[in-house]
Amino acid sequence: MKKIAFIGLGHMGEPMARNLLKNGSRLIVSDINQEKLKVFKGFGAIVAEKNFMSEQPEIIITMLPSGKEVRQIYESYIFPHLKSHQLLVDCSTIDVETTRQLALKAQDKKAYMIDAPVSGGVAGAEAGTLTFMVGGNTQAIEQVKPILLQMGKNIIHVGETGNGQAVKICNNMMLAIQMISVAEGFALAEKLNLPASALFEVASKASGQCWSLTQYCPEPNLVPNSPANKNFAPGFTTAMMLKDLRLSQQTAQNVGTATPLGAMATMLYTTHYNLAGGQLDFSSIIRLIKGQFGQQVQ
Ligand code: NAD
Numbered sequence: 001m002k003k004i005a006f007i008g009l010g011h012m013g014e015p016m017a018r019n020l021l022k023n024g025s026r027l028i029v030s031d032i033n034q035e036k037l038k039v040f041k042g043f044g045a046i047v048a049e050k051n052f053m054s055e056q057p058e059i060i061i062t063m064l065p066s067g068k069e070v071r072q073i074y075e076s077y078i079f080p081h082l083k084s085h086q087l088l089v090d091c092s093t094i095d096v097e098t099t100r101q102l103a104l105k106a107q108d109k110k111a112y113m114i115d116a117p118v119s120g121g122v123a124g125a126e127a128g129t130l131t132f133m134v135g136g137n138t139q140a141i142e143q144v145k146p147i148l149l150q151m152g153k154n155i156i157h158v159g160e161t162g163n164g165q166a167v168k169i170c171n172n173m174m175l176a177i178q179m180i181s182v183a184e185g186f187a188l189a190e191k192l193n194l195p196a197s198a199l200f201e202v203a204s205k206a207s208g209q210c211w212s213l214t215q216y217c218p219e220p221n222l223v224p225n226s227p228a229n230k231n232f233a234p235g236f237t238t239a240m241m242l243k244d245l246r247l248s249q250q251t252a253q254n255v256g257t258a259t260p261l262g263a264m265a266t267m268l269y270t271t272h273y274n275l276a277g278g279q280l281d282f283s284s285i286i287r288l289i290k291g292q293f294g295q296q297v298q
Contacts, residue, residue, distance in 0.1 A: 001024055001025055001026055002025065002026070002058045002059055002147065003026045003028070003055065003056065003057045003058050003059075004020060004025050004026065004027055004028070004057055004058070004059045004060075004061060004147065005027075005028040005029075005030065005052040005053070005055065005057035005059070005060045005061065006020065006027055006028070006029050006030070006045075006061045006063070007029075007030045007031070007052065007060070007061070007062045007063070007064065007073055008030075008031060008062055008063035008064040008065075008069075008092070009029060009031040009033070009036040009037075009040065009063075010031075010063065010065070011122050011125075012063055012091075012118070012121075012122060012125045013031075013063035014036065015122065015125040015126040016061075016063060016091070016125050016130070016151045017029060017040065017045070018043065019125075019128045019150050019151045020147070020150055020151065021040075021043050021044060021045060022150075023150040025147070025150070026046070027040075027044075027045040027046065028045065028046040028047075028048055028052045028055045028057055029045045029046070029047060029052075030047075030048065030052045051077050051081070052077065053077055053078060053080075053081040053082075054081075057086065058085065058086060058087065059086070059087045059089060059144060059147060060078060060086060060087070060088050060089065061089045061090075061091060061147075062074075062088075062089070062090045062091065062092055063091045063092055064092045065092070066092070066094055066243070067092075067094035067095050067098035067099075069092075070090055070092055070094050070098065070102070071098055071102065074088075074102050074105070079105060079106075079109065082106065082109045082111050083109075083111065084109065084110035084111050085111075086111055087111070087112055087114070087140055087143060087144060088102075088106055088111065088112065088113035088114070089113075089114050089115075089116050089144055089147075089148075090102075090113065090114075090115050090116065090117075091116050091117060091118055091132070092117065093117045093165065093168055093169075093243070093244060093247070094117075094165060094247075095165065095247050095250060095251060096162045096165045096166050096169075096251055097162075097251075097254065099113075099115045099135075099161060099162045099164075099165050100161060100162040103115075103136070103161035103162065112136060112137050112140040113136065113161055114134055114135060114136030114137065114140055114141055114144065114161055114164075115134070115135045115136065115161055115162060115163075115164040115165050116132045116133065116134045116135075116144075116148060116164055117132075117133055117164050117165055117167075117168040118130040118131060118132055118133075118152065119131045119133070119168070119171070120152070121234075121235060121236050122234075124152070125151070128150065128151055128152065128153070129152060129153045130151055130152035130153070130154075131152060131153065131154040131156065132148050132151075132152050132154065132155045132156065132164075133156055133158055133163075133164040133167040133168055134148070134155055134156065134157050134158065134164050135157075135158055135159055135160055135161045135162055135163035135164035135165070135166075136160065136161040136164075137161075138157070141155075141157055165247075166251075168244070169244055169247045169248040169251060170248070172241065172244040172245070172248065173244070173245060173248040173259065173262045173265065175211070175212065175241075176241055176244075176245055176262075176265040176266075176269060176282070177261045177262065177265050178210050178211065178212045179212040179216075179218065179282065179283055179285060180264075180265055180268060180285055180289065181210075181212075182208075182210065182212045182213045182217070182218060182286075183218050183283075183285055183286035183289040183290075184289055185199060185203065185208065186199060186218065186219050186286060186290075187286070187289045187290045190290065196219040196222065197222060200213070200217065200219065200222045212283070216283055217283075218283040218284070218285070218286035219286070226283070227281035227283055227284075228281075228283055228284075228286070232280040232281040232283065232284035232287075233280075233281065234279065234280065234281040234282075235281035235282070235283070236281060236282050237278055237279055237280065237281065237282065238269065238272055238273050238276065238277070238278045238279070238280055238281070238282050238284065238285070239273065239278025239279065240278075240282070241269055241282035242266070242269045242270060242273050242278065245262065245265055245266040245269055246266060248262050248266075249262060249263060249266050268285065268288065268289075268297065269282070269285065271288060271297070272284070272285050272287075272288040275288065275293040276288070276293065
């Protein structure tokens with residue numbers, strides 16, 4: 001059994017780390033939240049006194065809020081002690097540039113870093129059915145695959161380090177735009193006195209069909225398990241979607257690509273965040289589109 005360090009025991013990290021423990025991994029955990037550490041100690045994980053690197057893990061997994069925390073952990077704790085046989089796996093969603101810079105620094109120490117952001121949300125993390133979009137060296141990925149399979153179902157190798165993050169932000173930008181388009185369809189239908197169920201019945205079999213409509217419909221009670229059915233309890237929060245949209249826009253600017261609908265989606269999600277807060281599921285954007293905050297989007 002490999003010795004694994006897991007840093008970041010939040011909404012996603014906690015169930016992911018618990019799945020590793022369930023499968024018998026030797027786990028060292030770290031988080032700034034002391035309560036989480038106590039809980040994991042109770043589960044049999046090792047809590048390092050100061051630096052998890054002193055326990056000499058073979059694989060170091062990070063699941064942190066943003067690039068800032070990932071960089072801080074790498075610079076302060078990992079790089080000063082990193083040995084060539086240790087493998088770095090960042091599962092957080094962060095910017096491509098930070099990932100590629102950290103991977104180069106790891107390479108200077110003859111170690112590999114792979115990026116493995118996930119989709120599937122908290123439910124997928126709990127069920128161990130996440131999809132990992134993995135970028136990096138093929139041999140390193142083969143080595144880490146059995147561990148990722150303890151937390152997920154699909155491991156998709158998408159090229160060099162950083163490509164996992166690139167896939168993630170492109171996909172989520174597409175998703176946000178798609179969700180807004182579905183919300184606009186239902187908003188217009190409502191004003192035309194067309195029942196939502198009639199639009200759904202046709203569009204879900206016609207050319208308007210997409211995942212946001214058929215799997216995650218923002219109108220309640222048209223598909224099973226949609227957050228709309230439970231008053232937009234998340235799911236994937238507005239705050240998380242806005243974070244990913246901002247990453248997409250920052251990256252688009254860095255590489256000089258026009259993403260006009262991505263820019264518009266970012267603007268709409270920013271307004272939604274300001275009016276509704278970040279904690280509702282991102283599909284609640286339909287409330288903004290329908291003018292339910294007393295503010296009609298132009
Ligand atoms: P979270 O905020 O719930 O968890 C982050 C954890 O990191 C917390 O336990 C926090 O205490 C810890 N932490 C923060 N700074 C730290 C530091 N300097 N050192 C050690 N620990 C630190 O976030 P989350 O929802 O678990 O998301 C984690 C990552 O996964 C994010 O990058 C997010 O974009 C991505 N993601 C989230 C979801 C989702 O549905 N929540 C889905 C896919 C991807």
